[in-house]
Amino acid sequence: MPFFRWVVALGLVILGVSFAVYATAPEDPETKQVDLTVLSEKSDGSCTVSWADPYAKERRKGHYQCDPNRDPLLKDRAYDPETGHGWDTGWMVTDGSRKGDLFVLGQGDAERDKAMDLSDDLIGLSLVVLIVGVVGGSIRSLYRLSGASPSVVRTARRLEQVASRLAQDHAQAVDAVRVAWEPLRQSLVNEALDQVSVEELWHATDGGFDAAELRRCRTRTARDVLDAGTPVLSRLPGVEPGAAERLTAAVQMLADDAVRVGAGRELLERSDPRVADLLNALSVLVRVGPEGRAVADSATELVALLGPLLEKAEPAADRRQMLRADAEERTAAKHAVGLLSRLLAAVEQRGSIDQFAQTSIDLLHGPDADPAGFAARVDFGTQPENYAHLLTELAVPEPQPLPVW
Incomplete structure (x- = not known):
């Protein structure tokens, strides 16, 4: 096979890999907003919360990233002086194997951005390789056709x-x-x-x-x-x-x-x-x-x-x-x-x-x-x-x- 056909084939392979990276990049699951009872909270918003899991039909407890800038009335005793519990809202996964778990929006953005950057780089590289293959192949074809009459x-x-x-x-x-x-x-x-x-x-x-x-x-x-x-x-x-x-x-x-x-x-x-x-x-x-x-x-x-x-x-x-x-x-x-x-x-x-x-x-x-x-x-x-x-x-x-x- 002529050289520039291999170049074009390589460009298509790189383009295919870029699409594969894009297709397999992590995405946010389906979620819905739920009420959270804040059991404890640090100054950076890291907190321990409880929430009602309708799928397991129980009240669960776990760690979550609360909004540290929410109204002070919603924090700790100011919200519930009797129990000393605060209040916030969060997002719960509604499908897949993690159904009922809490999910912090944007927690996978870094990994997704990294995959998107890699996909973009591969697309750019594939375009360069394809241009070299197409232009080189065209020049080679024109040379080969120079004697056709x-x-x-x-x-x-x-x-x-x-x-x-x-x-x-x-x-x-x-x-x-x-x-x-x-x-x-x-x-x-x-x-x-x-x-x-x-x-x-x-x-x-x-x-x-x-x-x-x-x-x-x-x-x-x-x-x-x-x-x-x-x-x-x-x-x-x-x-x-x-x-x-x-x-x-x-x-x-x-x-x-x-x-x-x-x-x-x-x-x-x-x-x-x-x-x-x-x-x-x-x-x-x-x-x-x-x-x-x-x-x-x-x-x-x-x-x-x-x-x-x-x-x-x-x-x-x-x-x-x-x-x-x-x-x-x-x-x-x-x-x-x-x-x-x-x-x-x-x-x-x-x-x-x-x-x-x-x-x-x-x-x-x-x-x-x-x-x-x-x-x-x-x-x-x-x-x-x-x-x-x-x-x-x-x-x-x-x-x-x-x-x-």
Whole structure:
């Protein structure tokens, strides 16, 4: 618990003790006035008296403090010459265990005053302690809240949502292209690899396997080699250690070359339902253009930046969270808020938020309303190079260096 909370707690404890002292201070009991017969009296008023106790139903005798300044006629023989008794009035307790006893008003005042003084002193001390705790705690809270900036965090979260939505929309558009391209890619690979025999592969890889044995195992073409894969090839008869890896690597290079050669304008001009699907998927990204794709890339980069910063700035999103955070979390949150503020200023200056929103809208206008791809094919006819270039950029593998065998 923070230090100043302990101070406030101590002040409340002292205040409670002061109330306890006040509540337990001695008080005068309930009394009523009675007649006293003064049997003897000293000059200071100390006297021996008798009085009628209605509770015990007897006449009692005891010591009492008479009024020394009462009329002389009420004193001693002057009041009753026959008995030599004087007269006075006193107070008798009417409740509690002392019922029927005499009580001198003010006899407990000193003790009560002492208790009241102690209670007052404790109240004053508690107020001082509470003021120190409240003021110190307030100053400490203000310091802890100095880095809280809910507005910055909220704005950054909204920006992350917009950028993340655009990044997802762009990723879905790219995935749609690759899904539509896959059957065409596989067709190009199969056509090319079916024309390459294992004997030709033997010359291309400097041997290491028996082509006749592979044929007997129904592995006759490069396509068969690719379908079998390295684990199966390595277990076939006539295949030396390491040859299966070289063989599959060579076939993969042939497949990539076939894709690079076949993925172009001529392929996209074919009258094929699979090409129509591909043109539809490509048209979405062609429509947003290189600028839109650059905006989507910047949105992806921004999401990657905002994620860790928002995680560190989480305590600064709410003042109560900032108060509960420890020193390390508050320091990290303040630093993250500063970075977020600068990042938001840069994004606002570039107008990126509007660009994100517009590009996301453009990406959502997909080809669902034109499954036959007529509009996409017409658009392809006006800018075929853009379609071919985009297909190469998204789906065609980069040339790999020749392996050293």
